[in-house]
Amino acid sequence: MANESLENEGDAVSRNSRNTHFTSSVDLSTSLDSSVQTRIFKIIVIGDSNVGKTCLTFRFTGGSFPEKTEATIGVDFREKAVEIEGEKIKVQVWDTAGQERFRKSMVEHYYRNVHAVVFVYDVTKMASFQNLKTWIQECNGHRVSSTVPRVLVGNKCDLVNQIQVPSNTALKFADAHNMLLFETSAKDPKESQNVDSIFMCLACRLKAQKSLLYRDVEREDGRVRLSQETDVNKSNCPC
Numbered sequence: 001m002a003n004e005s006l007e008n009e010g011d012a013v014s015r016n017s018r019n020t021h022f023t024s025s026v027d028l029s030t031s032l033d034s035s036v037q038t039r040i041f042k043i044i045v046i047g048d049s050n051v052g053k054t055c056l057t058f059r060f061t062g063g064s065f066p067e068k069t070e071a072t073i074g075v076d077f078r079e080k081a082v083e084i085e086g087e088k089i090k091v092q093v094w095d096t097a098g099q100e101r102f103r104k105s106m107v108e109h110y111y112r113n114v115h116a117v118v119f120v121y122d123v124t125k126m127a128s129f130q131n132l133k134t135w136i137q138e139c140n141g142h143r144v145s146s147t148v149p150r151v152l153v154g155n156k157c158d159l160v161n162q163i164q165v166p167s168n169t170a171l172k173f174a175d176a177h178n179m180l181l182f183e184t185s186a187k188d189p190k191e192s193q194n195v196d197s198i199f200m201c202l203a204c205r206l207k208a209q210k211s212l213l214y215r216d217v218e219r220e221d222g223r224v225r226l227s228q229e230t231d232v233n234k235s236n237c238p239c
């Protein structure tokens with residue numbers, strides 16, 4: 001895992017998250033091909049334990065809902081190769097632990113050189129929504145620039161009879177924090193495209209930003225070294 005000091009330039013987000021269409025392909029390989037210049041976007045997923053962070057990242061990277069999950073310890077990485085406007089990009093999703101005891105020593109790593117942040121709450125657990133303030137504080141406390149794109153995800157919408165967090169309450173919160181809101185379900189296969197949209201929307205936004213072209217990938221003493229070149233792309237992303 002390579003972490004280099006790259007700064008993002010983000011801009012304000014707007015609400016237009018649904019009905020977006022992207023082409024993508026699954027690629028779980030984590031190797032880097034030194035002959036190919038590939039941009040890598042690091043996206044972290046944070047929120048209370050049990051809100052469904054692991055399931056959402058599985059749905060996006062593997063296209064399925066895991067039968068059984070266990071509490072994440074530290075961090076899990078998943079990757080998906082996607083194509084946006086003809087450019088191949090690696091979306092690297094960091095699925096972080098929600099339980100304090102499993103995340104303590106890793107927190108610095110989560111936030112280091114992050115390109116975008118996904119905050120998740122469980123629509124059937126008001127406490128997980130109320131705790132978002134704490135997650136945002138933690139994120140801000142780790143010097144994550146306010147220009148780094150952030151989105152809010154209300155998960156478990158399939159549990160329609162148990163919903164505790166009304167959409168308009170979540171929408172107000174998202175607006176107040178300049179985030180897009182996605183309400184979805186990692187479990188419901190019909191929501192699969194909406195889950196993809198969360199990450200693809202961020203990838204589109206990041207593609208439109210500069211300073212993220214990784215090149216000259218070299219392996220030195222078993223470690224991957226990355227350098228950076230400025231690139232300004234215009235994206236047609238509807239977000």
Ligand SMILES: Nc1nc2c(ncn2[C@@H]2O[C@H](COP(=O)(O)OP(=O)(O)OP(=O)(O)O)[C@@H](O)[C@H]2O)c(=O)[nH]1
Pocket residue numbers: 047048049050051052053054055056067069070071072073096097098099155156157158159184185186187188
């Ligand atoms: N009904 C329903 N259950 C879900 C959904 N997403 C996740 N779950 C369930 O919620 C539980 C927790 O899911 P995880 O993805 O492991 O939660 P997490 O946020 O990664 O938890 P930590 O690793 O402890 O931080 C599991 O039993 C999942 O099956 C969903 O969209 N709908």
